[in-house]
Amino acid sequence: MTPAEITSHIPHLRPHNCLRDGKIYFMISSRPMLELSCEEMALYRDIDGSKTAAELEEVHPGACDRLLKWREAQILELIPPQSAPAHPHLVVIEPHMDDAVLSAGGRLLHQRGHARITILSVVKWSNFTSYLLLKRDFFDLQAVTALRQRESDLAAKLLGAEHRTLDWSDAPIRFWPGERWSATTVQRLADTPHAFVKLFPSPAEVSLLAEQLADTLHQLAPDELWIPMGLGDHVDHRTTRSACLQMLTDPRQRLEGIPVSMYEDLPYAATEGHATQIRNALVNCGTGVCRVIEDITDVFEDKLRVASTYASQFKLSYMEPLLHRFAETEGAAQGRLAEAYYRLEGSLSVPDECLLSRECEGLKGLKSGARELASNGHQRRRLTIMAFPSGQFGRWESIQQCLINVFPAAEFRVYVSDDAAWQLEACGHEKFELHIVQGGSIRWFRWFSIIFRELRFRTPVIVLWRGAYASEPMSMVKKVINVLIRFLLAFRRIVFARTLWDVCLMVEPLENPKVPEKRIADLEVA
Numbered sequence: 001m002t003p004a005e006i007t008s009h010i011p012h013l014r015p016h017n018c019l020r021d022g023k024i025y026f027m028i029s030s031r032p033m034l035e036l037s038c039e040e041m042a043l044y045r046d047i048d049g050s051k052t053a054a055e056l057e058e059v060h061p062g063a064c065d066r067l068l069k070w071r072e073a074q075i076l077e078l079i080p081p082q083s084a085p086a087h088p089h090l091v092v093i094e095p096h097m098d099d100a101v102l103s104a105g106g107r108l109l110h111q112r113g114h115a116r117i118t119i120l121s122v123v124k125w126s127n128f129t130s131y132l133l134l135k136r137d138f139f140d141l142q143a144v145t146a147l148r149q150r151e152s153d154l155a156a157k158l159l160g161a162e163h164r165t166l167d168w169s170d171a172p173i174r175f176w177p178g179e180r181w182s183a184t185t186v187q188r189l190a191d192t193p194h195a196f197v198k199l200f201p202s203p204a205e206v207s208l209l210a211e212q213l214a215d216t217l218h219q220l221a222p223d224e225l226w227i228p229m230g231l232g233d234h235v236d237h238r239t240t241r242s243a244c245l246q247m248l249t250d251p252r253q254r255l256e257g258i259p260v261s262m263y264e265d266l267p268y269a270a271t272e273g274h275a276t277q278i279r280n281a282l283v284n285c286g287t288g289v290c291r292v293i294e295d296i297t298d299v300f301e302d303k304l305r306v307a308s309t310y311a312s313q314f315k316l317s318y319m320e321p322l323l324h325r326f327a328e329t330e331g332a333a334q335g336r337l338a339e340a341y342y343r344l345e346g347s348l349s350v351p352d353e354c355l356l357s358r359e360c361e362g363l364k365g366l367k368s369g370a371r372e373l374a375s376n377g378h379q380r381r382r383l384t385i386m387a388f389p390s391g392q393f394g395r396w397e398s399i400q401q402c403l404i405n406v407f408p409a410a411e412f413r414v415y416v417s418d419d420a421a422w423q424l425e426a427c428g429h430e431k432f433e434l435h436i437v438q439g440g441s442i443r444w445f446r447w448f449s450i451i452f453r454e455l456r457f458r459t460p461v462i463v464l465w466r467g468a469y470a471s472e473p474m475s476m477v478k479k480v481i482n483v484l485i486r487f488l489l490a491f492r493r494i495v496f497a498r499t500l501w502d503v504c505l506m507v508e509p510l511e512n513p514k515v516p517e518k519r520i521a522d523l524e525v526a
Helices: 038-046 053-059 063-072 099-111 141-158 171-175 183-191 193-197 203-220 235-248 274-284 297-307 316-330 360-374 396-406 443-454 476-488 500-507
Strands: 010-013 017-020 023-026 032-035 076-079 089-094 116-125 161-169 224-228 260-263 288-295 338-345 382-387 411-417 432-437 461-464 494-497
Touching (some): 010 053, 017 038, 038 053, 038 063, 053 063, 063 076, 076 141, 089 099, 089 203, 089 235, 099 116, 099 260, 099 288, 099 297, 099 316, 099 338, 116 141, 116 203, 116 235, 141 297, 161 203, 171 193, 224 235, 274 288, 316 338, 360 494, 396 500, 411 443, 461 500, 494 500
Parallel strands (some): 089 224, 116 161, 382 461
Antiparallel strands (some): 010 076, 017 023, 023 032, 260 338, 288 338
16 A cells, blocks of 8 residues: 555544553553654544544645554554455354454455445453463453453444444453452463363353344344354353354244354364364254355455454464465365355254254263263262362352252362362362362372262262363373273262263253443443
8 A cells, every 4th residue: 555545545543552651552562562752642642433544634744654554563454445245144152252353254354335234243251362371461351341342442443343232241351250360260260271261061051142243133133144154162152153043943033034153163163073063963953054165265354454453462472373274275175265154944943952062972971971960969968079180170169059959958179189189279069078179199089089089979970081071091000090990980970071060961051140230331432
């Protein structure tokens, strides 16, 4: 672009950049990206998202040259004049604010100017930025939520789209409420990220989200709908996928006849075989599924530019090779870059959630064992739970209530490794007797002592550990431990699970999600 070509463009500052003491910084970084002169500061402060480059040039001579340099330095974006027809109306549902661009950004760019586009994010409230992975102190729920919304609004403008959100909280916030986060929580997230997000979708949450999506789509009246495939293990992606399918199969929603396609969630599409598994599950339920490849070579660089607006979430230098590899793989037959998606055809049915999980076979066994254990739950007087070092619990408050509902007369003895005991800090019920197993070099000796001690009782046992479903490769040591534990506990009713949350969801749906009590009264929307 040249200065003459951008006169009608409207500059928009990137929201993750901050002006402090005449210097521009990336978020809370202490290293300036750019130092501004007095004239440049005056121009920078005059950029309000409504003035064109020509209007700024009149007040600040040389503005167009500076704007182009700032665009190159990723200080701002230049939005060209654009218009879109009222119809057809394309609605794209995404779990988080960035999923649509990462997964289907090329296809969206092809639709720019040819359709009205609405990107609908399920998750609004979040404290996640890339700083959390660096264990930095930047996790204020209101500040991060506002920042992520402004990034998404800017990305939508680049796509010629509108951005909207529902009122859901990010999985880590539903797992550990935002008001309870601290530097210690950030460390725990860094150490065990799967504990916060790798959860089985709650049927209650899926149903609630399906209702909210249906209400929103009734207002939006789409002519075409794109939904996520729910690849990988992130509970928000899986919940959004299943809620979309449930909504689409409800005859009351009047969505029949609208073209629906599923996009492969990037970068989770790297999960080998998962897309094929989901496709087969849908086909076996009677749904027609047609995989389509769309060439995005002509807009791939533009896709990267739009993706880079989510700089609070990831560095483009990290994401670009991933996106290029996916696009190269999909377009390999023609030597081009492409995105894959799946057209849903004919009657639509919702497969069992277990069939859509990467841990399908293990979850089938868990469901059988958990329901057998709960079949005479009212007669149980005692239940033992052993959470080995790699085992996780899930949302502890909900889990306790579920177990009490299923086993109302039982007392619960819980053995938990010290590095996972933090998950049980809140809302302890008197029926649960906690025993913390200290770590160190003799950790497994302590665990075997507990197992031998528990052999005196004919108590049903729930064992939590990462290898419960045998869906991941195990070292020889873990295989030996697995065999020993199963042998020692072979003569009692025993259930192996990765998380206690999984066990509860196999026997009883858990509660609906809670919306944060605190609201952002003055949330800025560009």
